Amino acid sequence: MSATAKNLDEKARGDFARIGTTRVRRGELLRHPVYTRFLHWSVAIFFILSLLTGFAIYSPWLFRWIAPLFGSGPRTRLLHPWFGLVFEVFFFFQFLNWVTPMMWTDADRRWMKKIRSYATNKEPLEAEEVGFFNGGQKMYFWIIALSGLLFLITGLLMWFAHVVPRWVVAISYLIHDLAALLMLAGFIIHIYEGTAHQPGTFRSMTDGTVTENWAWTHHPAWYRSVTGRNPREAYEREKRWQAERERPIAHWEREQDTGERP
Amino acid sequence: MSNPRTFQIQEISAHPGPVPGQGTRREEQVCKYIDVTTCIGCKACEVACVEWNEHPFRETTFNDTYQTMPTTEWNYYNLIKFVEDERDGNLMWLLRKDQCLHCEDPGCLRACPADGAIIKFENGIVDFQQENCIGCGYCISGCPFDIPKFHPKTNKVYKCTLCSDRVGQGLEPACVKACPTGCLKFGTKTDMVQIAGLRSKQLREESGFADAGVYDPPSIKGTHVIYVLHDIKRPERYGLPANPVIPPMYTYWKWVAKPIGLWMGLLGIGAVFFHRIFYGPKLPQPEGPEVETGPRDEVEAARKERP
Numbered sequence: 426m427s428a429t430a431k432n433l434d435e436k437a438r439g440d441f442a443r444i445g446t447t448r449v450r451r452g453e454l455l456r457h458p459v460y461t462r463f464l465h466w467s468v469a470i471f472f473i474l475s476l477l478t479g480f481a482i483y484s485p486w487l488f489r490w491i492a493p494l495f496g497s498g499p500r501t502r503l504l505h506p507w508f509g510l511v512f513e514v515f516f517f518f519q520f521l522n523w524v525t526p527m528m529w530t531d532a533d534r535r536w537m538k539k540i541r542s543y544a545t546n547k548e549p550l551e552a553e554e555v556g557f558f559n560g561g562q563k564m565y566f567w568i569i570a571l572s573g574l575l576f577l578i579t580g581l582l583m584w585f586a587h588v589v590p591r592w593v594v595a596i597s598y599l600i601h602d603l604a605a606l607l608m609l610a611g612f613i614i615h616i617y618e619g620t621a622h623q624p625g626t627f628r629s630m631t632d633g634t635v636t637e638n639w640a641w642t643h644h645p646a647w648y649r650s651v652t653g654r655n656p657r658e659a660y661e662r663e664k665r666w667q668a669e670r671e672r673p674i675a676h677w678e679r680e681q682d683t684g685e686r687p
Numbered sequence: 688m689s690n691p692r693t694f695q696i697q698e699i700s701a702h703p704g705p706v707p708g709q710g711t712r713r714e715e716q717v718c719k720y721i722d723v724t725t726c727i728g729c730k731a732c733e734v735a736c737v738e739w740n741e742h743p744f745r746e747t748t749f750n751d752t753y754q755t756m757p758t759t760e761w762n763y764y765n766l767i768k769f770v771e772d773e774r775d776g777n778l779m780w781l782l783r784k785d786q787c788l789h790c791e792d793p794g795c796l797r798a799c800p801a802d803g804a805i806i807k808f809e810n811g812i813v814d815f816q817q818e819n820c821i822g823c824g825y826c827i828s829g830c831p832f833d834i835p836k837f838h839p840k841t842n843k844v845y846k847c848t849l850c851s852d853r854v855g856q857g858l859e860p861a862c863v864k865a866c867p868t869g870c871l872k873f874g875t876k877t878d879m880v881q882i883a884g885l886r887s888k889q890l891r892e893e894s895g896f897a898d899a900g901v902y903d904p905p906s907i908k909g910t911h912v913i914y915v916l917h918d919i920k921r922p923e924r925y926g927l928p929a930n931p932v933i934p935p936m937y938t939y940w941k942w943v944a945k946p947i948g949l950w951m952g953l954l955g956i957g958a959v960f961f962h963r964i965f966y967g968p969k970l971p972q973p974e975g976p977e978v979e980t981g982p983r984d985e986v987e988a989a990r991k992e993r994p
Contacts, residue, residue, distance in 0.1 A: 482800050482821070483945065485800060485802055486946075488801065488802055492821075499820070499821045499822050501821065502822055545966060549969075549970075583824075586827060586828055591827075591833075594828035595828050595934035595936055596936070598936065598940075602940070609952055609955075610955055613955045613956055613959055614959065622959075622962070622969055623968065624971075625970070625971050638971035638973070639971040642969075642970075642971045663973055664973040671975075
């Protein structure tokens with residue numbers, strides 16, 4: 426990433442941190458600062474708007490359902506390219522914001538090989554080398570980057586269809602739709618992982634913080650780099666403490682239930 | 688109108704001989720015949736079209752020819768193209784009346800994503816329904832003849848209707864009505880093809896145009912506007928594609944790949960939903976100790992028994 430882009434990103438982070446606040450309490454870690462959260466939700470809103478308006482035009486079966494949400498078919502059509510353009514602008518800044526931690530590494534290659542055990546919840550703890558983002562998140566990021574580029578190119582060709590050869594426009598429709606389907610697949614998984622599948626994750630994009638337990642579970646290498654502590658040792662210690670806390674509670678419950686003193 | 692044979696007489700009581708008119712069929716397919724060889728470029732058809740459709744006369748552009756404007760426009764459906772060609776070293780005008788060809792397999796209709804914005808009648812007329820048009824312009828790239836035109840103010844697309852409003856009342860299109868030379872004719876597809884065949888034969892045998900022929904491209908299953916050309920081997924000369932085609936994505940992508948994509952999206956949502964049901968959440972570790980359900984129930988039961 427060029428120095429100017431980096432400076433721009435740094436400056437924006439600073440400015441947003443002055444406007445907004447992120448409260449980090451005991452046992453929590455700062456995951457996403459205000460600027461990152463702002464970008465994420467701006468991208469998300471305009472992606473969903475683009476997706477809905479696009480899907481209305483994409484499918485004759487969805488047209489009657491979705492077009493009324495935006496007033497009418499013509500208005501859906503009129504809004505779609507503008508929603509898309511705003512999405513592109515926000516994603517450009519998000520790209521600058523995230524491109525460094527999203528760089529592909531050998532650890533991600535190894536993560537990808539074990540994706541089956543990840544998907545079936547075989548391992549409760551992630552491998553120790555998983556950093557700020559895991560291989561799946563990085564793949565989704567680069568899918569969006571690729572789709573975003575394809576959306577922009579083919580979208581502009583379709584926008585200025587009157588100066589572009591007819592075949593180019595027809596192929597653009599196809600590529601635009603394929604890019605959307607690719608991104609949709611990632612989008613479904615992204616929402617699922619961020620909410621229902623991994624409790625404790627969603628707050629990282631609202632409050633900006635996660636618990637330390639969450640950090641050493643899902644991103645151990647990141648936990649190590651921000652706290653300086655060993656994620657596995659921290660996990661073992663927490664496990665011991667938990668057992669210690671549980672013992673008197675269990676005793677007390679048994680006493681209440683049976684009246685016996687052990 | 689759906690079945691014009693309903694009131695055709697089938698049997699007649701005490702009638703000697705066969706039923707009169709038995710077996711006759713109504714020809715439903717209409718067609719406009721354009722003889723490029725007898726067009727004189729008077730533009731009466733252009734004026735008639737503008738008048739019938741109540742379009743304001745738009746500004747013309749001069750580009751060193753007699754042509755009114757470079758292409759048809761959203762409110763100018765009908766345009767004589769003044770193509771300058773050569774024959775035996777002399778100037779020869781190819782005066783082609785450019786307009787919607789009302790394809791039997793219309794690319795505009797195939798490409799359109801809006802329900803009911805483009806319809807094709809049984810008689811072959813392809814008509815735009817502007818109230819359903821969303822102005823996406825897909826039809827423009829679907830058309831092999833560059834006919835549909837976008838109106839930037841209303842965000843709708845317009846083109847020649849083959850005067851469907853006149854044809855519905857048993858009248859010929861306005862351009863045909865106005866044509867002074869008889870180079871435009873209107874009737875059934877069969878009749879027009881026959882007349883065009885005769886005329887091109889006449890051109891070949893009597894007028895020295897050895898390559899004269901009828902332009903009715905089979906690649907789009909024929910058109911409901913057919914041309915008699917001096918030279919059927921070089922339709923590009925007249926601004927007509929030799930082999931007009933609809934980009935295949937408009938058929939295969941729209942009706943095959945798109946539904947598959949939708950089902951995949953739906954399956955994806957179902958898959959993640961049931962993934963959660965089958966595999967449960969991934970909680971931050973360590974989770975709380977698992978409750979031993981068996982003994983605890985016994986304890987509960989014992990507690991309830993006590994007064």
